[in-house]
Amino acid sequence: MPSLPVTVLGFARWLLALLCLVSVNVQAAIEVGTLSGELNLGPHVELLEDVAREYGIEQLVSRGDALAWQASRQETLNFSFSSSAWWLRLRVVNGSSDEVRRLLELAMPLHDYLDAYVIDEQGEVVSQWRTGNRRDFDSRPIAHRTFVMPVHIPAGESREVFLRLDTHDGLYDATPLYLMSDAGFLAKAQRELMAFSLYFGALLALLIYNLLLYVSTRERSLLLYVAYLGSFFVLMFAARGFAFQYWWPTLPMFNNQMVPINIGIFAFMLAVFSNSFLSLSHHAPWSTRVLFAVAGLCLLSSLPALLGHYAPVFRLMIPAAIVLSCLLLGVAFWRSLRGDTLARIYLVAWGVLLVGVALYFLRVAGILPYNIVTEYAVQVGSGIEFLLLSLGLAWKINQFKNEKLAAERATIELQRSLNQRLEDQVQQRTRELERANRQLTILARTDPLTGLLNRRQFHELVDQELQRRRRSGQPLLFAVMDIDDFKLYNDTYGHQAGDEVLMRVATLLLDHFRRAGDRLFRLGGEEFGLLLEVDSLQAGKQLLERYREALQGLAIPHEASRHGVITASFGLVACQGCEAVRDVQALYHLADKAMYEAKASDRNRVVTCSLLSET
Template sequence: MRVLPVLLTFILLAVNAIPAWAGGEAVSVEPVELALNAHLDYLEDPQHVLSLDDVRRPDLGWERNSDYAFNKGFNDSSWWLRMRLTNPTDNPQPRLLEVGYAALDHIQIYVLEGDRLLQQWTLGDKQPYFQRPVDHRYFVVPVTWDAGQTLEIYLRVTTSGSAKAPLTLWGYQRFHTVDFVNTLVQGFYYGGMTSIALYNLLIFFVLRDRNYLYYVAFIISTVMTLAAQSGLAFQFLWREATLWNDLAIVFFTAATAAFASVFSLRFLRISSLSRRLGVVLRATFTLNVALIVAAFMMPYHWAAIIVLVNVLITIVVVVVAGIFALRSQIPSARIFMLAWSLLLSGAMVVILSHLGVLPVNLLTEYSTHFGSMLEAVLLSLALAQRINTERRLRFQAQADALDASQRANMELEERVRSRTAELEQLNVRLQKLSETDSLTGLANRRFLETRLREEWARCSRQQRPLTVMLLDVDFFKEVNDRYGHPAGDACLQQVANVVRGGLRWPADVAARYGGEEFCLLLPETDSSGAAAVAERVRQRVSAETVQVEDAAFTVTISVGVYTGLPVAGATPEDFIQRADAALYQSKQSGRNQVTVATG
């Protein structure tokens, strides 16, 4: 009878002697960058009841992870991960253990040597950011292996989102080098996207076209979605707002889909192509807006799944709209489809990764970054093409109006030039239009004042005379009152033709100064030469008959001339004032005469 108790005691001692670790061989920590995905085991805890002591029992159903990062998609379970790492060298090996996914609610990390607990951390985006042992967007903890030491590391992951945990063990220098490069890449991405958003926002303020506003909102939502998913927003924008950190991902993802819908609707003019497709896009937009509101009321787990499914629906609807616009030969549809294909392909990869269909790797993690950057560049080109098209049409209309009144032959020459040369010429002609009086074809007052300052400076340097001549149509109000405003316009045009005929040299300027008043600017002209020009113009005006419909009449002009040398202390406006005073003297002396003043 004594044999049975002894046998039972022996069995219990043997069971206790079985080591807790029953996984694979210990992995050396010598590499400065070690992906741990293929070296860890995982255990599902659907009831959330297993403790560290429980999972160290050798009778549990641990499974070996694949070469890909651990990823179980959306589920309600807790997940235990374990690995055994050793330092075969004679020197201590300080390392950083990184969990490379920012959207995990709760992470418990335990470091053990045998049965002795050496280190323990509680991390996750439900914890305030300042509690992290290493200031980083991902979850990073320091672990040091003494010479010849073997450690077991256990992680418990519980999250309402996608349960994935890419694990990497880093040497300190290697970690900071790679993180520096990643930071540069992130800075390039976010800086580039911000620049594109600001560029299009400025265009919106100039053009007041809501397409650009929706596009800016789409870019900002995309950037904020990726910043929230990558942990950068939690690191730099809302370190203490743990509740909002969860909501932000759902909020900005739904906002991205909403603005994608409304931008596609307006940019491709879908409502004018297909009423039904327009209704579908509006419904998609409304649903996404509703999900933005629902994000504050629904559990994150369900809100995230619903938003991701709705994003897939939005992708399908937008692609269908793009194909429809492409078949309808909308000018920007081809670039639109190429841009959205890149973005949506990246989004599809990320969504399938979140759902556990695709593995977690560099491509799946950054596919949306790559796609959204290329998409933003291409759509900005499409919007710029739209601006250029509208501007080209506007310039063309202005050029045609100017051609009809002055230089029809130049338009024929312009149309045979290349598009680049044509655009440059249109800009030049637009400048000319801004300097020309539309009624008379003479230079306007703005151009006159510019040329007056230029000739003033030149004549001042060379000490050459400068003449300013002001001409006013006598009794012009009576012409309008008696014959009508069309007759008045015809009168001004005929006087303008005579004034234009008074020009002698390319440097001379004839301009409409205002109302029925004209101005001649004659550089390097003395008072006698100016008086001759003024008298010739006065005589020609009085000699010509203005013919309008059934009426015919003549008009006269009064002229004030001032000639002088530009000297220090004087201004171009002084010449205008003195010519105006001479004009006033001609009016007071009976009109239809020339008064010359010199200084």
């Protein structure tokens, strides 16, 4: 029978083994030897709140599970507003026969302070990093917009990973945490880079396009749109970590200041642009004063960030932004009920964006969880919103142009009426009447929408050319062009958009056919006539092919067309001496027939009809 000390010693060893087993079960190890994709670590880590910021890695390793570690039940860790530091712990094991490297990603680019430690089975620190958004970018072990740390696990061994998260003044953002292989990280990084490249590229293209429009038109609304879009572009570029990586990697303090400051600028530019877009100073002066007051509060609430205070910024900015959003939606809804088309466009556009912004701020406040919807809602909403607003601005400018044209026509008509009644009066009135008559003559010759020669001029000028070519024996080339599926375009996008297409087609015609003998006509609807000053059928076809490719290159969207964009079909007739063509109508009939052959051959092509004599 064993002695009592021996029995007690055996029992103590058994109890110690049992406690170790329980300790191991508290934190289940994650098998990473066969991990190929990406693993969300949110539900797998343990959390320790360090209220007094008193723990160091030595204490955590030596005291083990004696501390108040708690299992995380969150898909994405979110501490919201907290004055504590937080420790995260996980254990990984490599059951394979080869050493593996796994990448641990904290996918929140705006996290202030991050200290990471890798502990081996003997309790020694084998790797450690001190990084974060408030430290220089080169403190990161892997150059990436988020925080990526390599963890090496030898074959058959395990490693324990500790992460210490801390903030400058108590504002945590949602903290997604992933573990993945090199191949998994590369695939994820490529997907994100492609998505963000398309997103920022689209915003930049819209910005440059509208800036060029402003330079050519001097329309103030376009400049305000560019200013607003520019502030939003910088905000998103900084918030997603790209600005710190590429623009100012050695200025962490400036990088942190830029995010809240740009939010304030963004809110103020939103108010300025909205006031101009909706003409609120004219329709509702009271709303303008309230709008600028709330926007000014958003801008002022961002200023404490210049002194290093960030949590108070968002405590003030979030409710101010909600009030501003509700105000804009309310005013746009009110103007929409009064039949304002621009307000309806604005309501849809900004409604989409504000839903995305609201989801993002509610995630920051910890009310909503982190997921793909709340993370990328701002990007999706803003992309749709900026596109719709750009179209709205184009509609607004075109509306002003049409109103101006209508006013000019009314003025001309009034002048004509006055001249008819006062043609017996003084010579000054007579000269005014003659001037008005000359203007009317010009209008009678041209199509008012496109500025091209009208059908009446087509009959007169082409008839003259036929007679001249009969006398000289020179070849004559005439083409009919018809925009493909134009009725479907009007049905899909509306007649206003159809008129814009006709004007762009006419402008492109004037750019391509500049010879002294070239004549361009709008024959009616979407049909155009082209009298070409060339000597051969091949030369004429080359000119039409270049124009056809240029028209297709405009890439004007046309969902109802089989080509997806606006295209045209051409029928080209060439005759020499024109003896085979008795009159203008016969010439038009031949070209029109060739054009319909192009329509029947899948459209977007040039079909020729040669009556040239072969020698």
